[in-house]
Amino acid sequence: MTLLGQFSLWVALLLGLWAAGMAFVSPWQDRPEFAASAIRSAFGVWVALLVAAVCLWKGLLSHDFNIEYVAAYTSRNLPTSYVFSAFWAGQKGSLLFWAVVLSTFGALAQLTTSRRYEDLLPYVAGVTSLVVVFFISVMLFGGANPFERLPFTPPDGRGLNPQLQNPGMVIHPPMLYLGYISITIPFAFAIAALLSRRLDTGWIHAIRKWTLLSWLFLSVGITLGMWWAYVELGWGGYWAWDPVENASLLPWLTMSAFLHSVMIQEKRGMLKRWNLSLIVASFLLSLFGTFITRSGVIASVHSFTQSNVGFFFAGFLFVAAVVSFTLLYTRWPLLKPEAALESMASREAAFLFNNLVFVGIAFSVLWGTLFPILSEWVRGTKITVGPPFFNRVNVPLGILLLALTGIGPLIAWRKASTANLKRQFRLPIATGLLGGGVLFAMGLHDLYVLVALTIAGFVLGTVAQEFYRGVRARMRMHGESVPMAFVELIAKNRRRYGGYVVHVAMVIYFVAFAGSAFKVTKEATLKPGESTTLKSPFGHTYTFTHLGVSQYTAFNRNVSAASLELALDGKKIDVIRAEKRQHVDSFGQKLFEPSTEVGIRSGLREDVYVVYAGSVSGTEEASFALSINPLVWWVWFAGVLLVIGGLVTMWPGGWAPAPVARRQVQAGFAVTLVESEIGTATGGEG
Amino acid sequence: MSESMERRRFLRRALAGLGFATIASRALAQDKSPRPEDLADPTIVGRGRERVTLADNDEIAMGVEHRLKCTCPCNLDVFTCRTTDFNCTYSPALHREVLELRKAGKNADQIIQAFVGKYGERILMAPKPAGFNLAGYLVPGLGILGVGGVLAVMLLRRGKNPAATVVGAGSLDGPPVPASADELAALAQALSEVDR
Numbered sequence: 001m002t003l004l005g006q007f008s009l010w011v012a013l014l015l016g017l018w019a020a021g022m023a024f025v026s027p028w029q030d031r032p033e034f035a036a037s038a039i040r041s042a043f044g045v046w047v048a049l050l051v052a053a054v055c056l057w058k059g060l061l062s063h064d065f066n067i068e069y070v071a072a073y074t075s076r077n078l079p080t081s082y083v084f085s086a087f088w089a090g091q092k093g094s095l096l097f098w099a100v101v102l103s104t105f106g107a108l109a110q111l112t113t114s115r116r117y118e119d120l121l122p123y124v125a126g127v128t129s130l131v132v133v134f135f136i137s138v139m140l141f142g143g144a145n146p147f148e149r150l151p152f153t154p155p156d157g158r159g160l161n162p163q164l165q166n167p168g169m170v171i172h173p174p175m176l177y178l179g180y181i182s183i184t185i186p187f188a189f190a191i192a193a194l195l196s197r198r199l200d201t202g203w204i205h206a207i208r209k210w211t212l213l214s215w216l217f218l219s220v221g222i223t224l225g226m227w228w229a230y231v232e233l234g235w236g237g238y239w240a241w242d243p244v245e246n247a248s249l250l251p252w253l254t255m256s257a258f259l260h261s262v263m264i265q266e267k268r269g270m271l272k273r274w275n276l277s278l279i280v281a282s283f284l285l286s287l288f289g290t291f292i293t294r295s296g297v298i299a300s301v302h303s304f305t306q307s308n309v310g311f312f313f314a315g316f317l318f319v320a321a322v323v324s325f326t327l328l329y330t331r332w333p334l335l336k337p338e339a340a341l342e343s344m345a346s347r348e349a350a351f352l353f354n355n356l357v358f359v360g361i362a363f364s365v366l367w368g369t370l371f372p373i374l375s376e377w378v379r380g381t382k383i384t385v386g387p388p389f390f391n392r393v394n395v396p397l398g399i400l401l402l403a404l405t406g407i408g409p410l411i412a413w414r415k416a417s418t419a420n421l422k423r424q425f426r427l428p429i430a431t432g433l434l435g436g437g438v439l440f441a442m443g444l445h446d447l448y449v450l451v452a453l454t455i456a457g458f459v460l461g462t463v464a465q466e467f468y469r470g471v472r473a474r475m476r477m478h479g480e481s482v483p484m485a486f487v488e489l490i491a492k493n494r495r496r497y498g499g500y501v502v503h504v505a506m507v508i509y510f511v512a513f514a515g516s517a518f519k520v521t522k523e524a525t526l527k528p529g530e531s532t533t534l535k536s537p538f539g540h541t542y543t544f545t546h547l548g549v550s551q552y553t554a555f556n557r558n559v560s561a562a563s564l565e566l567a568l569d570g571k572k573i574d575v576i577r578a579e580k581r582q583h584v585d586s587f588g589q590k591l592f593e594p595s596t597e598v599g600i601r602s603g604l605r606e607d608v609y610v611v612y613a614g615s616v617s618g619t620e621e622a623s624f625a626l627s628i629n630p631l632v633w634w635v636w637f638a639g640v641l642l643v644i645g646g647l648v649t650m651w652p653g654g655w656a657p658a659p660v661a662r663r664q665v666q667a668g669f670a671v672t673l674v675e676s677e678i679g680t681a682t683g684g685e686g
Numbered sequence: 687m688s689e690s691m692e693r694r695r696f697l698r699r700a701l702a703g704l705g706f707a708t709i710a711s712r713a714l715a716q717d718k719s720p721r722p723e724d725l726a727d728p729t730i731v732g733r734g735r736e737r738v739t740l741a742d743n744d745e746i747a748m749g750v751e752h753r754l755k756c757t758c759p760c761n762l763d764v765f766t767c768r769t770t771d772f773n774c775t776y777s778p779a780l781h782r783e784v785l786e787l788r789k790a791g792k793n794a795d796q797i798i799q800a801f802v803g804k805y806g807e808r809i810l811m812a813p814k815p816a817g818f819n820l821a822g823y824l825v826p827g828l829g830i831l832g833v834g835g836v837l838a839v840m841l842l843r844r845g846k847n848p849a850a851t852v853v854g855a856g857s858l859d860g861p862p863v864p865a866s867a868d869e870l871a872a873l874a875q876a877l878s879e880v881d882r
Contacts, residue, residue: 235762235770242761344841356834364826371813371822378818384755385822386763386811393826521748523769525738528723551726558730582730593773594732613772614735618728619721623735625769 002067002147005055009136009147012048012099015041016133023126027196035122039110042125045132046103053100056093056146060086066153069093069146075159076586077556082160085170088177089160091294091309092139092146097174098290099135101181102128109185109210117206123192124185131184138312156585159556162595165583168228176221176248180286182214183251187283187324190276194327199272199334204262207279209650211262215255216646222248223639234596234611236627237516238635241390246369247289250362254282257358260351260408267413268348269338273328274355276335280324285362287317292369343415350408357401364393399452402510405503406432406459409466424465431461449514456507463500470497494648501645508638515631523613527621536606536628543567544610547575549620558582562612562622566601574601578612578624606630732772741785750784750797755811763811 019041026034056069060083065071073086073093088094106128110121139145163169186207193203225248226238239245258278264271291313341348368385375383410424436454444450467489474485490497518537526532526546534542547563559579566574578599583591599610606628613623725731741747751765758776760767764784768777787797801809813819865873 233770235766237766240762240766340844341841342844344838349837349841352837353834356830356837360826360830360833363829367826368822375813375818375822381806382808383813383819383822384761384808384811385813386755386761388753388812389822392812393823397826397830521769523738523742525735549725549731551730558727560725560731580731582732594730596770596772611769613769614733615725615728615731616735616737618725618731618734619723620725621723621737623738 001055001058001064002149005052005059005147006145008048008052008055009140009145012045012052012103013133013136013140015044015048016129016136019045019129020126020133023122023129024195026122038122038125038129042103042106042110042129045129046107049096049100049103049132049136052147053087053096056096057084057087059147060084063157065155065157066149067146068148068150071150071154071157073157073160075157075556075591077584078157078160079165079555081167081170082165085164085173086160088173089164089169092144092148094173094177095135095139095144095309096146098177098181099132099139101178102135102184103132105182105185106132106188109188112209113206117189117202119196119198120189120192120203120206123195124188127188127191128184131188134312134316138309142309142312144309156587156589159583159585159591162557162581162583162592163232166228166232168224168231172221172224172228174221175217175224179214179216179218179221179248180251180289182210182217183255183279183282183286185210186214186279190279191324191327194276194331197331197334199331201265201269204265204275208262211255211258211279212646212650215252215259216643216650218248218252218255219642219646220639222252223636223642227636227639230632231598231600234598234625236519236521236609236611236625236629238632241368241387243369244289244293246365246390247285247292249365250285250289251282253358253362253365254278254285257355257362258282260358261355264348264351270341270348271352272335272337273332276328278355278359280321280328284317284321284324285366287313287320291317345411345416345421347408347411347413347416350404350411354401354404354408357397357404361394361397361401364397365390368393395448398510399448399455402452402459402506403455405506406455406462409462409500409503427465428458428461431464432456432458446517449517452510452514456511459503459507463504466500467497490648494651498645498647498649498651501648502642503645505638505642505645508634508641512631512634512638515634516629518630519627521625521627523623523625525616525621525623527619532626534626534628537630538605540569542608542628543570544576544624544626546620546622546624549615549622556583556585558584560612560615562624564599564610564624566608574608576601576608576610578610580612580614602633604633607632735772741788742781744785744788746794747781747784747788750794751781753794753798753811754780754784754801754809756780757805757809 019038021038022034022041023038026032026038058064059067059070060074061080063070063074063076069090069092070086073089074083078086086093088097106125109124109128113121113124189203189207189210193199222245225245229240230236230238255278258275261271261278262275265275291310294309294313341352343349368390371385371389372382375381406428410421410428412420416424432454435457436450439453440450444453467486470489470493471482471485474480474489475482478485478488480488520534520537522532522534524532524544526544528546528548531543531545534544536542543566545565545567547565549560549562551558551560553559559581561577561579564576564578565572566576576599579597580594581597582594585591596611596613599612601608607630609627609629611625613625615622728734748765751768752763754764756762756764756767756774756777757780758767758771758774760771760774762770764777764780767774768781771777783801784797787800792800798810807813813822815823
């Protein structure tokens with residue numbers, strides 16, 4: 001199978017080169033048959049890479065330990081689901097995974113894109129093929145070939161890192177990869193638009209679903225990564241501002257900025273240059289994330305083994321940046337806006353400031369991530385910047401962004417009158433101030449948290465007002481009941497109201513993040529029967545009583561499980577089990593250092609989090625790290641809500657872009673258009 | 687002393703020695719036999735732990751450890767590393783140093799100073815906001831303020847220029863339209879609800 005895998009990689013490489021060559025030569029030579037050949041070859045690349053992927057999975061599942069990758073990341077007693085996910089556990093496999101998914105997305109883009117944008121498709125095939133060729137080249141020439149064989153066959157493999165043996169790690173990396181990879185499609189369309197000089201809003205419409213999809217994958221990937229860190233790593237938190245975490249946040253921020261600013265291009269024909277720059281930046285940042293993970297240039301707990309693969313990525317990143325920005329520069333005059341911003345009190349301006357903050361946060365995260373390198377260059381000392389630094393710089397920006405989430409929807413397009421602003425802001429501001437006042441009266445005096453929660457109240461007020469007015473307008477105009485009007489309101493304008501659901505999710509994220517400021521932690525050593533207490537930030541007292549440690553063997557590990565009886569204000573509520581695991585291979589030989597498995601009792605208000613640190617003198621007397629983590633459950637709930645909002649927004653049929661010219665007429669003030677305006681906003685295609 | 691006396695003394699001593707050896711060996715054997723609280727296999731629980739003391743839960747010490755970076759390559763602060771990675775040998779050692787300084791009566795800032803003096807500035811989780819480090823703290827914020835300020839000035843200027851101002855759908859300050867007061871009120875109401 002390895003021979004077939006190797007052969008498939010070479011076939012994919014040659015076909016990819018052919019596809020790229022034909023795609024770019026076709027318009028130059030005016031040979032449409034070349035373009036057709038490029039698209040067919042892109043499908044060929046996909047098939048070849050699929051064969052290579054099947055070969056690697058076959059090697060993994062059949063425990064062919066003669067393959068270096070299989071021996072390095074699996075063992076005979078590894079549960080099958082983890083053998084399957086070992087495909088992307090290591091550097092080499094994840095590169096193949098990346099190439100397979102990208103070629104799949106490339107093929108899907110060819111199949112699903114409307115024929116209206118047919119002239120862009122050969123270029124899209126060319127760009128995606130070039131990126132795929134890069135990944136295959138890294139595998140074949142960068143010492144990252146997943147089919148490399150060993151000179152001998154070990155009796156068993158080295159097993160999968162215990163921290164990767166978690167359901168979250170089966171889903172989280174692919175989701176994040178899908179997010180990173182799918183950005184290539186909008187990027188390919190952007191480059192296609194630049195190359196073909198077809199720089200109207202057509203390419204924007206062609207990539208709308210793709211941008212939402214990649215943003216959604218990134219969001220899910222990041223949230224799952226937070227969940228995995230929380231349940232598996234045992235430090236009681238979910239975000240550590242690690243360089244690799246930051247790398248995943250960067251394209252998410254620029255994509256979020258794009259999803260807002262693209263509305264201005266669709267409605268007003270403005271920000272064309274900015275939108276192209278954001279797409280290019282998102283693609284480059286996704287490559288940058290990969291570079292950070294794989295180069296070892298910045299220390300991170302997530303990094304793959306250091307190798308020369310990083311140099312390939314640095315080179316490709318540089319070339320992609322130069323080519324993209326050169327193209328953008330040469331097409332600059334063609335990207336003139338069709339209208340101008342007219343007022344500070346307009347939705348365009350609010351979106352512009354929202355974009356500024358999104359990109360500002362992205363810059364600040366990038367700046368902090370690269371600061372150790374910068375300081376080493378300037379001062380000769382590698383200065384660490386950890387969570388305290390990132391929190392100090394980014395928390396105020398995050399609060400500002402949250403405020404803009406509530407402000408944007410309240411302001412009219414083009415120019416809002418003072419009376420209009422007063423009418424729109426009255427209720428949300430009252431909601432925010434009321435919420436903040438109540439929290440202050442209840443004893444919440446932490447400034448940042450109080451401001452964040454007050455603004456969260458303001459944003460919720462905005463969303464509630466939007467839904468209330470929309471439902472009321474539908475009820476009046478169509479005579480619908482409240483539930484029917486609510487459902488129809490969302491169904492007829494999925495993009496807008498799906499977006500509001502996402503805004504609510506963001507509010508919940510912020511509230512949950514603010515909760516982490518009130519985390520309480522304690523260490524304790526307990527003999528069986530002994531107890532210790534911990535006061536929750538909500539004023540309750542938790543009592544932990546050590547019941548004992550049991551040891552047993554399960555699957556591929558020896559387990560020591562410590563059980564703690566948990567009582568809330570004196571009433572027994574649960575037994576929490578925290579474990580230490582020693583993974584072994586099929587011969588019982590120890591693999592890796594012992595790992596911890598956290599015991600969590602999750603609740604709406606707070607989580608009780610127990611880590612079994614180890615035993616004193618080999619007895620059941622055990623040391624524990626105990627903590628109460630407020631509002632963590634809401635982080636995961638916000639993740640689910642965000643997915644729901646994203647899916648509502650993406651769901652086909654609820655929205656179709658209208659040409660800019662038509663919208664400009666609609667924006668006029670003729671009384672005769674009022675009916676159609678009302679229909680557009682509440683019932684028609686928004 | 688007769689030979690028989692010597693023999694008896696020897697036998698007594700030998701018996702006493704034998705008895706002592708038996709008791710001692712039994713005692714030793716008892717020490718080696720598993721006690722009820724012993725783990726069946728202590729090797730699979732990882733490194734043995736010290737008993738947690740009151741000093742370990744000292745809030746100032748914990749706060750300080752959140753501000754200090756572990757010297758292992760984990761990138762985590764001392765507290766997080768020692769309560770997460772139980773195989774790390776650096777963070778427990780740094781923790782002991784913190785506790786010793788606390789025991790010597792030092793406050794949080796003095797402990798931080800002592801660590802910076804010993805390990806250099808790289809021991810800090812957040813660099814001091816001074817010198818080149820100020821760039822780290824200020825550049826992002828100043829960048830946003832600068833660009834935002836320019837943007838705001840541009841928009842305000844455009845707002846003041848009547849030639850560039852077009853009355854939009856959301857505005858009710860535009861030129862008069864041929865409609866009655868009631869119609870205009872209804873229009874304003876409808877627009878306030880739907881056209882945002």
